[in-house]
Amino acid sequence: GEKVRAGIHELPAECQPHWLPYVAVRDVAEAVERSAELGAEVLLPPAAVNNEEAAILADPTGAPFGVQQWPRPEGGER
Numbered sequence: 745g746e747k748v749r750a751g752i753h754e755l756p757a758e759c760q761p762h763w764l765p766y767v768a769v770r771d772v773a774e775a776v777e778r779s780a781e782l783g784a785e786v787l788l789p790p791a792a793v794n795n796e797e798a799a800i801l802a803d804p805t806g807a808p809f810g811v812q813q814w815p816r817p818e819g820g821e822r
Contacts, residue, residue: 764800764808764809764810765809765810766798766809766810766811766812767809767810767811767812768811768812768813768814769811769812769813770813771813772790772797772798772799772811772812772813773790775799775811776789776790776799776801776811779801779811780801783803783804784801784802784803784804785801785802785806786799786800786801787800787801787802787808788800793812796812796813796814797812797813798810798811798812798813799811799812
């Protein structure tokens with residue numbers, strides 16, 4: 745259908761190509777706050793990515809993952 749299942753973004757020169765799993769959440773800021781309380785490291789705080797709100801975290805073992813809200817909430821920048 746019309747639902748996006750994957751995306752490709754340009755990476756900085758120092759990064760190797762990779763897949764980064766994302767989890768859809770209702771509120772990125774809340775998900776980041778709760779994840780940090782549970783031991784996650786915030787690698788990229790909530791930010792606008794296209795028309796979406798997203799953040800990148802690492803779990804306590806260091807595995808990176810993203811959280812993303814579709815569509816991005818109304819009301820400006822974070």
